[in-house]
Amino acid sequence: MQVVRADVVIIGGGGAGLRAAIAACEHDRELSVALISKVVPMRSHTVAAEGGAAGVVGADDRLELHFDDTVSGGDWLCEQDVVDYFVAHCAEELVQLEHWGCPWSRTPEGNVNVRFFGGMKAKRTWFAADRSGFHMLHTLFQTSLKYPKLRRYDEFFCADLIVVDGRMRGVLAIEIATGEMFLFDCAAVVLATGGAGRVFRQNTNAGTVTGDGMDLAYRHGVPLRDMEFMQWHPTALPGTGILITEACRGEGGILVNKDGYRYLQDYGLGPLDPWPRPKAMELGPRDRLSQAFWHEHQKERTIQTTHGPAVHLDLRHLGARKIHERLPLIAEVAQTFMGVDATRSPIPVCPAVHYTMGGILTDGRCRTPLEGLFAAGECASVGIHGANRLGSNSLVELLVFGKVAGEEAAQCARAVARSRADEPERIAAAQATQLLAMLNIEAGARPAAIRDAMMDSMESGVGIYREERTLQATCERLADLRARCRRGIRLDDRSRAFNTEWLGAIELSAMLAVADAMAHSALARRESRGAHMRMDGFATRDDVNFLKHSLARYQGDGPPRIEYAPVTITRSPPRARVYGGEGKQAQLS
Amino acid sequence: MVEPRTRNIRIECLRYAPGVDAAPRMQAWDVPFTDDMSVLQGLQYIKDHLDGSVTFRWSCRMAVCGSCGMQINGIPKLACETFLREYMPAGIRVEPLAHFPIVRDLVIDQSDFLAKLESVRPYLIPAVPRTLAEGPYRQTPGEMDAYYQYSQCINCALCYAACPQYGMNAKFTGPAALALLHRYNADSRDAGKAQRMEIINAEDGVWGCTLVGYCSEVCPKGVDPARAVNQNKIESTKDYFRHLLMPRGSGSR
Numbered sequence: 001m002q003v004v005r006a007d008v009v010i011i012g013g014g015g016a017g018l019r020a021a022i023a024a025c026e027h028d029r030e031l032s033v034a035l036i037s038k039v040v041p042m043r044s045h046t047v048a049a050e051g052g053a054a055g056v057v058g059a060d061d062r063l064e065l066h067f068d069d070t071v072s073g074g075d076w077l078c079e080q081d082v083v084d085y086f087v088a089h090c091a092e093e094l095v096q097l098e099h100w101g102c103p104w105s106r107t108p109e110g111n112v113n114v115r116f117f118g119g120m121k122a123k124r125t126w127f128a129a130d131r132s133g134f135h136m137l138h139t140l141f142q143t144s145l146k147y148p149k150l151r152r153y154d155e156f157f158c159a160d161l162i163v164v165d166g167r168m169r170g171v172l173a174i175e176i177a178t179g180e181m182f183l184f185d186c187a188a189v190v191l192a193t194g195g196a197g198r199v200f201r202q203n204t205n206a207g208t209v210t211g212d213g214m215d216l217a218y219r220h221g222v223p224l225r226d227m228e229f230m231q232w233h234p235t236a237l238p239g240t241g242i243l244i245t246e247a248c249r250g251e252g253g254i255l256v257n258k259d260g261y262r263y264l265q266d267y268g269l270g271p272l273d274p275w276p277r278p279k280a281m282e283l284g285p286r287d288r289l290s291q292a293f294w295h296e297h298q299k300e301r302t303i304q305t306t307h308g309p310a311v312h313l314d315l316r317h318l319g320a321r322k323i324h325e326r327l328p329l330i331a332e333v334a335q336t337f338m339g340v341d342a343t344r345s346p347i348p349v350c351p352a353v354h355y356t357m358g359g360i361l362t363d364g365r366c367r368t369p370l371e372g373l374f375a376a377g378e379c380a381s382v383g384i385h386g387a388n389r390l391g392s393n394s395l396v397e398l399l400v401f402g403k404v405a406g407e408e409a410a411q412c413a414r415a416v417a418r419s420r421a422d423e424p425e426r427i428a429a430a431q432a433t434q435l436l437a438m439l440n441i442e443a444g445a446r447p448a449a450i451r452d453a454m455m456d457s458m459e460s461g462v463g464i465y466r467e468e469r470t471l472q473a474t475c476e477r478l479a480d481l482r483a484r485c486r487r488g489i490r491l492d493d494r495s496r497a498f499n500t501e502w503l504g505a506i507e508l509s510a511m512l513a514v515a516d517a518m519a520h521s522a523l524a525r526r527e528s529r530g531a532h533m534r535m536d537g538f539a540t541r542d543d544v545n546f547l548k549h550s551l552a553r554y555q556g557d558g559p560p561r562i563e564y565a566p567v568t569i570t571r572s573p574p575r576a577r578v579y580g581g582e583g584k585q586a587q588l589s
Numbered sequence: 590m591v592e593p594r595t596r597n598i599r600i601e602c603l604r605y606a607p608g609v610d611a612a613p614r615m616q617a618w619d620v621p622f623t624d625d626m627s628v629l630q631g632l633q634y635i636k637d638h639l640d641g642s643v644t645f646r647w648s649c650r651m652a653v654c655g656s657c658g659m660q661i662n663g664i665p666k667l668a669c670e671t672f673l674r675e676y677m678p679a680g681i682r683v684e685p686l687a688h689f690p691i692v693r694d695l696v697i698d699q700s701d702f703l704a705k706l707e708s709v710r711p712y713l714i715p716a717v718p719r720t721l722a723e724g725p726y727r728q729t730p731g732e733m734d735a736y737y738q739y740s741q742c743i744n745c746a747l748c749y750a751a752c753p754q755y756g757m758n759a760k761f762t763g764p765a766a767l768a769l770l771h772r773y774n775a776d777s778r779d780a781g782k783a784q785r786m787e788i789i790n791a792e793d794g795v796w797g798c799t800l801v802g803y804c805s806e807v808c809p810k811g812v813d814p815a816r817a818v819n820q821n822k823i824e825s826t827k828d829y830f831r832h833l834l835m836p837r838g839s840g841s842r
Binding site: 499 | 592593606607608609623625636637638640641642644645646647648649650651652653654655656670692693694696698699703707710711712713715719721724725726727728729730732733736737740741743744769773776778779
């Protein structure tokens with residue numbers, strides 16, 4: 001086993017990981033920082049984010065409005081002190097990225113432009129056409145090259161954490177090209193490994209979004225918080241799940257059913273006019289829009305495609321010029337993957353799993369309960385999304401909390417006296433032996449068979465609307481699949497070099513553990529809130545019993561134990577969550 | 590649900606496992622597909638159902654992450670946005686990107702490519718550092734146009750597989766890295782041109798390019814690296830004459 005000594009180890013090379021790495025380097029130029037990523041950083045899923053990143057800049061906008069939109073958007077399950085910190089730091093991080101070269105779209109005068117986004121009261125979404133995540137990620141990656149103390153370990157797969165006496169002491173990683181084991185001996189680790197959307201079949205996520213970082217923390221005793229809240233993005237391509245950004249609607253696109261009717265007016269989001277206007281109709285929040293789609297499907301008012309039901313996203317009235325200027329990627333994607341010219345025809349779209357609102361429990365400074373372990377970005381639950389994330393809050397979350405995590409980890413690494421001990425190496429060797437044993441299993445299921453069964457079970461039990469009977473069935477199915485996984489998965493590939501089947505099997509076991517946390521958290525939450533909708537007699541929000549976070553605690557081979565923790569409410573007590581005309585009345589009164 | 594039509598296509602794939610295969614070999618499968626399936630989805634079908642050891646990179650499956658470049662019937666393409674239906678009835682042959690060492694099957698060693706991207710100082714080098722309190726730079730849409738196209742590169746390396754110069758001389762800085770260099774030189778917020786000029790002027794800089802232009806033809810994002818390279822030939826020439834007239838150290842940057 002090769003041993004690498006570093007002060008700070010960051011796992012994940014997406015937006016949060018790169019921002020954390022830069023922050024750690026800037027905070028303390030003496031520290032050695034190792035960035036481990038299972039893909040070369042610019043392949044990370046941040047690259048696929050389209051619409052933009054929120055930050056208050058306009059004369060007609062205020063931090064309080066961003067706070068209100070976020071807290072009500074999250075159906076009051078947000079940590080309000082953390083949301084306060086967040087909204088106060090968004091704009092400066094977006095300016096910082098501009099200084100690093102990010103090509104934010106501009107007004108004719110040369111100022112940064114902003115657009116409308118769902119559930120946001122004012123235009124506050126900074127965008128780089130509809131390739132915002134792509135430009136943010138490349139800007140961060142290229143900027144990270146300036147820091148000589150930052151050493152990248154591209155295509156290293158993090159397989160386990162090394163915890164000694166209740167604190168972080170290292171990380172075990174596999175060098176993918178060779179299959180060699182590496183021990184990263186360190187005192188501070190930042191998990192920035194992204195979400196877990198790949199546990200569902202129909203999703204907008206890249207193949208890498210398999211919840212491995214969540215699983216690492218979870219297995220070492222850190223609770224996963226609010227895992228029942230998965231976001232369905234209302235507009236993805238049927239079949240592939242490729243994302244069609246909310247910016248389409250921010251620019252004025254409309255959604256119609258098979259009769260050409262703007263059905264959202266039937267679901268508390270109307271009236272129609274004037275359009276576009278904030279927090280109404282197609283600019284409602286994502287949970288409400290995906291739920292409206294579900295109802296339209298029940299009413300048989302959706303369009304049938306070869307990949308299931310869809311509705312139409314119509315951009316034609318925006319005109320070819322605006323579409324090509326503001327939404328060039330969407331035009332390209334619709335043409336390539338659907339054969340649709342968005343300037344001439346509507347695009348068929350349907351909901352797809354998009355974002356994991358819950359994640360690794362952290363406080364407002366990105367600290368997990370495990371000493372020396374920090375988390376930021378989609379893998380973390382720092383507390384800003386609650387029961388439903390607003391579009392364009394997560395891209396800026398990567399920056400605001402990536403920076404916090406990097407600085408906290410740097411301070412932690414400085415504070416800890418390093419002692420040379422054999423314990424981490426002994427633990428790493430035992431972990432490595434187990435991982436290598438997977439290559440010699442002679443009998444068992446194919447990984448794809450277990451993966452497909454997991455995805456089908458999650459789709460049927462933990463979908464947009466849920467009920468006890470199907471949730472229970474999914475919990476049982478996942479227990480069975482986890483047991484099959486423990487008995488052994490049979491790999492065709494027994495070699496060490498670039499064995500993606502082996503890594504896929506490790507990811508699969510992580511996905512099963514995370515899916516299990518989602519299903520059990522959903523079963524236990526007997527109310528409807530945000531993206532978690534129950535049909536079996538719990539159709540409304542229940543603040544008396546469930547204005548609290550769920551915490552899923554790992555229990556080995558058995559199901560997780562679900563506990564609860566209070567929500568921090570500072571200045572916005574829960575009230576009715578309303579949009580459209582009703583929302584306007586509520587604000588006037 | 591409308592049932593789609595399923596047909597079979599023959600997919601032939603280069604296989605090579607270090608330490609196992611003495612030399613690369615070809616292996617073929619008949620794969621069922623529907624008209625909306627990409628080459629990537631065909632390979633995923635093989636990995637899931639026929640042979641789990643087939644190895645390739647992929648991630649976003651929507652042509653923005655740059656992972657899945659490969660030679661498809663001899664032409665560098667992204668597997669996720671190339672469709673199996675285009676190759677009926679003859680079938681398809683997939684091989685790793687040309688001009689790179691093979692790690693395994695369709696996976697190339699991209700370390701040289703990454704090192705070249707990193708070598709061109711691809712970050713803003715401002716004349717004077719700007720504080721956050723000063724807010725964003727002013728940059729008009731016209732000023733953005735000067736570099737915007739070159740900022741669209743997804744680092745997929747198709748242009749290196751297409752570049753005959755890189756094939757002959759791996760020291761050549763190459764199309765994507767030179768386009769990235771130009772992206773920062775052409776940015777109104779940047780003042781690092783002088784630092785990057787030595788890379789442009791070097792023997793393996795822009796003068797390595799012989800104007801074949803195949804790099805721009807295979808680029809999936811319309812970056813047009815050939816244009817960036819040739820704009821810099823002009824810059825390099827101007828730089829040469831500037832130094833003849835005004836020896837180093839005596840003039841402005």
